[in-house]
Structures are given as structure tokens and as C-alpha cells.
Amino acid sequence: xxxxxxxxxxxxxxxxxxxxxxxxxxxxxxxxxxxxxxxxxxxxxxxxxxxxxxxxxxxxxxxxxxxxxxxxxxxxxxxxxxxxxxxxxxxxxxxxxxxxxxxxxxxxxxxxxxxxxxxxxxxxxxxxxxxxxxxxxxxxxxxxxxxxxxxxxxxxxxxxxxxxxxxxxxxxxxxxxxxxxxxxxxxxxxxxxxxxxxxxxxxxxxxxxxxxxxxxxxxxxxxxxxxxxxxxxxxxxxxxxxxxxxxxxxxxxxxxxxxxxxxxxxxxxxxxxxxxxxxxxxxxxxxxxxxxxxxxxxxxxxxxxxxxxxxxxxxxxxxxxxxxxxxxxxxxxxxxxxxxxxxxxxxxxxxxxxxxxxxxxxxxxxxxxxxxxxxxxxxxxxxxxxxxxxxxxxxxxxxxxxxxxxxxxxxxxxxxxxxxxxxxxxxxxxxxxx
Amino acid sequence: xxxxxxxxxxxxxxxxxxxxxxxxxxxxxxxxxxxxxxxxxxxxxxxxxxxxxxxxxxxxxxxxxxxxxxxxxxxxxxxxxxxxxxxxxxxxxxxxxxxxxxxxxxxxxxxxxxxxxxxxxxx
Numbered sequence: 001x002x003x004x005x006x007x008x009x010x011x012x013x014x015x016x017x018x019x020x021x022x023x024x025x026x027x028x029x030x031x032x033x034x035x036x037x038x039x040x041x042x043x044x045x046x047x048x049x050x051x052x053x054x055x056x057x058x059x060x061x062x063x064x065x066x067x068x069x070x071x072x073x074x075x076x077x078x079x080x081x082x083x084x085x086x087x088x089x090x091x092x093x094x095x096x097x098x099x100x101x102x103x104x105x106x107x108x109x110x111x112x113x114x115x116x117x118x119x120x121x122x123x124x125x126x127x128x129x130x131x132x133x134x135x136x137x138x139x140x141x142x143x144x145x146x147x148x149x150x151x152x153x154x155x156x157x158x159x160x161x162x163x164x165x166x167x168x169x170x171x172x173x174x175x176x177x178x179x180x181x182x183x184x185x186x187x188x189x190x191x192x193x194x195x196x197x198x199x200x201x202x203x204x205x206x207x208x209x210x211x212x213x214x215x216x217x218x219x220x221x222x223x224x225x226x227x228x229x230x231x232x233x234x235x236x237x238x239x240x241x242x243x244x245x246x247x248x249x250x251x252x253x254x255x256x257x258x259x260x261x262x263x264x265x266x267x268x269x270x271x272x273x274x275x276x277x278x279x280x281x282x283x284x285x286x287x288x289x290x291x292x293x294x295x296x297x298x299x300x301x302x303x304x305x306x307x308x309x310x311x312x313x314x315x316x317x318x319x320x321x322x323x324x325x326x327x328x329x330x331x332x333x334x335x336x337x338x339x340x341x342x343x344x345x346x347x348x349x350x351x352x353x354x355x356x357x358x359x360x361x362x363x364x365x366x367x368x369x370x371x372x373x374x375x376x377x378x379x380x381x382x383x384x385x386x387x388x389x390x391x392x393x394x395x396x397x398x399x400x401x402x403x404x405x406x407x408x409x410x411x412x413x414x415x416x417x418x419x420x421x422x423x424x425x426x427x428x429x430x431x432x433x434x
Numbered sequence: 435x436x437x438x439x440x441x442x443x444x445x446x447x448x449x450x451x452x453x454x455x456x457x458x459x460x461x462x463x464x465x466x467x468x469x470x471x472x473x474x475x476x477x478x479x480x481x482x483x484x485x486x487x488x489x490x491x492x493x494x495x496x497x498x499x500x501x502x503x504x505x506x507x508x509x510x511x512x513x514x515x516x517x518x519x520x521x522x523x524x525x526x527x528x529x530x531x532x533x534x535x536x537x538x539x540x541x542x543x544x545x546x547x548x549x550x551x552x553x554x555x556x557x
Contacts, residue, residue: 035445043454116529154445186440186511187504205438205509206533257443261532263525295443331527350555351449351515354522354529355493359555372454375516378552 001028007407009090009297009390010037012400013135013156022410027391034157043388044411048373050385051414061377066384066416070423073367073382074430076341080365083108084339086330087347089296091386092395092407095420096298096305099345102428104318109339111330112302113347115314118294120260121269122303122313128273131280133252133289134401140168144244144251146181148272149208149258150293151188156400159293160193163252179244183211184258199240207231209264211238212271218242219278245279249286256293291401297390300398334360341365343427345420346386348374369423386420387413395421435478437538439468439488439510439521441531447513458548465515466545472501474508480540486510487541488521490534495520496546510538516551 001023008018010033019031020041030041043049053069054061064072077083085103088096089112096112103110112119121130138145139162152159167174180198182190185205194200203211207230214230215238225235245251253276255269262268272290279288294300303313310316310323317326333339334357341364350358351374361379368380371388387393392413398404413419418426452461468486480486480499487496488510495517505511512518514531522531 039451039454046454048454048456151442151444155443157445185506185509186442189445191504202506205440205506258532261441261529263528263530263533265528329527331524331529335524348449348453351453351519354519354524354531355516355551355555357524358519359557362555374453375548375552379555 004410006410007390007397007405008033008037008040009397009407010034010040011156012294012297012299013159013162014297014397014399014405015158016405020410025411027411036157040388041391043372044391046372050371050373050377050383051417053385054377054380054383056381061380061383066418069382069384070426070430073384073427076365076367076381077106077343077427077431080106080341082338082340084330084333084342085110085345086342086349087113087345088302089113089294089299090346090389091298091420092389092393092397093298093301093305093404094395095345095389095424096302097309098421098424098428100306100309100316102343102424102431103316104321104323105428105431107318107321108343109315109317109326109328109333111315112299113296114294114299114302115330117257117260118255118292118299119303119314120265121255121273121290121292124266124269124273128270129277130273131276131287131289132402133291134403135162135399137250137289138163138252138291139166140170141250142168142252143177144179144181144248146183146251146253147190148183148253148255149260149262150254150256151184151190152254152256152293153189153192155256155295156293160190164193181241181244183208199237199244201233201237201241204232206262208259208262209268209271212268212275214238215242215245216271216275216278219246219275219282245288246282248288251286251288253288253290254293255290294400298397300400300402301396304398304402304404331357339364341367343367343369344376345369345424346371348376350375350379369420384423385417386423387417389419392417393419395419435538437474437508437510437536438533439512439518439536440533441512441514441518441522443514449513449515461548462545465513466495466497466517467500468497468510468512469500469502469505470510471505471507472503475499475501478538478540484540485543485545487539487543488536490521490536492523493520496541496543498545510536516548517546520546520551
């Protein structure tokens with residue numbers, strides 16, 4: 001048995017200080033992982049782990065060999081003129097690259113889960129600009145942490161350990177000088193770490209935009225906040241918030257699903273990014289940055305791979321093996337039935353999407369590449385099981401702060417189980433051969 | 435009674451974990467739930483034996499109820515799952531899964547089964 005330091009793929013924080021005790025065949029113990037991280041390692045032997053390829057025959061899923069599953073998948077893709085590729089947030093960047101190459105070869109439309117999540121912030125930043133930061137900066141320099149619509153204690157469990165309770169390289173003190181502000185309609189588990197000088201702001205549901213606009217107004221015209229407060233937050237608390245925002249040496253706003261998932265999210269995100277720019281212009285001694293809290297461990301990776309390859313980070317439509325302009329998104333493609341088969345990689349859209357979209361997605365053949373059972377499996381025409389990246393195969397992944405990290409293989413995958421990259425390569429080669 | 439639903443991810447009610455380690459029964463136990471303020475619980479005339487039926491223009495679903503003082507009045511918090519997605523929708527290519535309106539009523543109906551959702555999708 002050896003203890004091996006590894007990078008956990010339980011969430012987008014990609015903790016690189018997790019230790020696994022292994023003999024190279026099995027993992028015996030895990031040290032330093034959170035609940036989500038441990039569950040990722042437990043998936044290796046889970047009863048719901050997919051270890052056999054399936055194909056649908058006479059309406060039933062039947063076990064088959066990997067070659068037959070790939071043959072059937074290639075047959076479906078060859079008959080298709082409008083394939084849709086979706087998912088790609090829980091795979092390595094190498095697999096993301098291979099997915100884009102496959103989409104190009106088959107003239108498909110490809111997108112990742114990021115488009116309905118943190119990708120919205122990057123899209124808005126094309127208009128407003130964005131000041132990003134890294135986890136290391138947060139550990140070493142931050143003195144103000146604002147969690148806006150983000151319950152990090154449950155979604156990214158070790159983030160608070162790292163950025164709040166750590167003692168930074170350039171500061172003599174740790175938690176003592178760090179102020180946290182949580183803006184959320186629900187008193188979540190994250191409120192449990194708050195101290196006496198931290199600020200808890202329970203904004204009324206769906207009214208974040210009013211709060212942001214009031215802060216922007218107050219930045220330009222002092223004393224413009226009405227005496228009754230804004231969005232359920234009283235005037236004094238808002239003033240305290242603004243003092244913190246404008247006096248911080250190194251402040252970070254963590255943008256969570258509460259902002260990204262709101263019904264008017266594009267407006268809210270744009271106004272929030274404008275507020276950050278406004279504060280940075282007024283700042284005398286420090287700066288304010290933002291960090292996006294995507295959930296899947298390599299959601300950011302797809303953005304980087306697509307941007308570096310094609311100069312566009314989402315909704316990639318190919319025609320004649322070239323990228324073409326499109327106003328379509330994954331939502332409009334599915335809603336308008338503008339596809340004739342789908343290749344789903346490491347995702348469960350049947351559970352994640354509104355049922356009206358799930359129904360449309362399920363009405364066309366589905367090729368599923370995943371490592372565990374899901375609702376999507378019930379509708380798949382072909383299912384190819386994959387190895388668990390970061391445990392059974394290596395690859396590159398981008399942390400939530402856009403820092404690339406190398407994931408290492410710890411143990412061998414089960415027999416005839418290939419990585420997502422290898423499966424996509426086999427499909428690519430098979431289709432190229434014709 | 436008109437209320438709003440907010441879908442969230444929670445450690446104790448996690449869809450990925452249930453699909454990784456659970457079965458249909460545990461999926462239902464951990465994901466077919468809504469959490470609301472005790473004040474709303476009383477307003478809806480709920481009792482521990484009753485369930486809650488939620489409906490809107492997108493669909494309807496019956497779930498179990500838990501009470502929590504930290505939930506704002508007028509809001510039901512649901513874990514992200516196929517149950518919550520019976521009510522979520524989309525508008526102008528934006529998925530609406532936070533703060534959307536629903537009608538809530540106490541019911542003796544049993545909690546919705548995932549099999550029924552899957553059958554409805556298959557139809």
C-alpha cells in the first residue's frame with residue numbers, strides 16, 4: 001500500500017491535497033476528502049456503476065459487447081443529419097476536445113452544461129468585462145468574501161476551509177481579518193460560519209436586481225437608498241455592505257446558482273458585473289473580483305477548449321465541417337426538434353431539464369456515455385460505460401477559478417471500460433472509416 | 435395557495451448521490467420533498483400525514499413536506515430533481531428553475547412515482 005496525493009473530482013474546486021491509500025488495484029482509504037469527494041471514490045464499487053455496454057432491442061435495454069455498442073452508435077450517427085452533442089462537464093478536457101472534433105466531423109451541434117449555468121456569466125462579461133481571481137489569491141490576500149446566491153457549505157464543501165479559515169502567505173492573520181457577507185433569501189448551512197462582524201443579508205426571493213441597482217445608485221449618489229430599505233434589506237445593512245465593498249483591499253464576490261438561475265439572470269449578471277466595475281473605478285487601495293461557482297468538476301474546461309480552438313465558448317454548430325454562426329442554444333435546438341439524435345456525455349438531461357424538453361430529447365435516439373445509472377439511461381438506445389476520470393484515467397481539468405490541473409490515474413479501470421476520450425476517439429475513427 | 439418554488443442543491447437531498455448509490459425508493463424519499471416555513475405549513479392546513487400537491491402551467495407533482503424556520507414565508511425549497519422539473523419551464527431560451535410561481539394545496543394523494551414521470555416522457 002502507498003499513500004498517493006491526488007486531485008479530487010467531487011466538485012469544481014478540484015482539491016489537490018486529497019490522499020488515497022492504494023495498492024494500484026484498489027483504493028483502501030481516502031484522507032482529506034469532503035462528503036462529495038468521498039462519494040466520488042465510492043462510485044468505483046457502487047451498485048449503480050455502469051460496467052456493461054447496453055443497446056436497445058425491441059424496446060428493451062440488453063447487455064452487449066463494447067464493439068457492438070459502438071457499431072450501433074456509429075450506425076445511428078451515420079443516419080443522422082442533425083446530431084446534438086451535450087454534457088461534457090464531467091469529462092477531461094481531452095475528451096471535450098475529442099467531442100468538438102466529433103461534432104465537426106458529423107456536422108453536429110455541441111454544447112456543455114455550462115450554457116445553463118456559469119457560462120452565462122462569461123457571456124455577460126463579453127459586454128461588461130470581468131475581473132477574475134484565483135483560489136490562491138483568495139487564500140493569500142482576500143479580506144472580504146461575498147457569497148451571493150451561493151450555499152458553498154453544501155455545494156463546494158471545502159471552499160470555506162480554504163478561503164476563509166486559511167492563513168494567507170501575505171497576511172499575518174487568517175479568519176480574524178476576513179469578513180464574509182452572505183446574500184441569500186434562505187438561511188442556508190453556509191450562514192453557520194458567520195461571526196459577529198460578518199453580514200447576513202436575507203434578500204427577498206427574485207429581488208437581487210433591485211439590490212444591485214440600489215448599490216449602483218448609491219455609488220453615484222450617496223444617500224439615495226430609501227429609508228425603508230431595498231428588497232427586504234434595511235438601509236443601514238446596505239450602507240454597511242457598500243462600505244465593505246468600497247473599502248476592501250481584496251474582495252471577492254462568489255456568484256452562485258441563486259444569481260445564475262434567476263428568471264431574469266442575464267440582466268442580474270450584467271448589472272452585477274457593472275457594479276463590480278463601478279466599485280473598482282472608485283476603489284482607492286484595493287480591488288473587487290468575481291469567482292463563478294460551477295458545480296461540475298470540469299465545466300470551465302469546455303469553455304477554455306472551445307475558446308482556444310474556435311474562439312467561441314458555447315453553442316457550436318458545424319456545417320460542411322466548419323463552424324457556422326447560429327443563434328440556437330441547446331434549449332432552442334431541443335424545443336424546436338432541430339435534431340435527430342443526441343450524444344450525451346457524462347450528464348443526465350432527462351433529470352436536469354424541464355420535463356417538456358426531456359420528452360422531446362427522449363423522442364429521438366440517444367447515445368449515452370456515462371459511468372453511472374441515471375434517468376437518461378431509461379431512454380438511451382446505446383449506452384457505453386466510461387472510466388471515472390481522476391481515478392481510473394487521467395486528463396486535464398480546469399478548476400472553478402480557471403486554473404488547469406492535471407488529473408492522475410490511480411487504479412486501472414475494470415476490463416473493457418475506456419475513458420470518455422477513448423470512447424469518443426473510437427466513435428470518431430469508426431465514422432471516419434465510414 | 436399561491437407560492438414560489440426555489441430549486442436548490444443540498445448535501446442531504448442530492449440527485450447525483452441517489453443515482454450513484456440509491457434505488458427508486460431512496461430517490462423518492464430524498465428528492466420528492468419540499469421544505470417550507472412552519473407558518474406556511476399551518477396556512478396550508480397540512481398535517482404530518484398529508485402531502486403537498488404543487489401545480490402550474492408546466493405540470494403537477496405531489497411531494498412530501500418538511501418544515502424549516504429558515505425558509506422564507508411563501509417559498510418552497512425543492513432539491514434539483516426530476517420531481518422539481520415537473521414544474522420548471524423555459525422562456526426565451528432561459529430555463530426557469532428559481533422563484534417560479536405554483537399553486538400549492540394539501541392532498542391525501544401519494545407522493546408521485548418516478549416511473550410515472552418516465553412513462554409520461556416515453557408516451
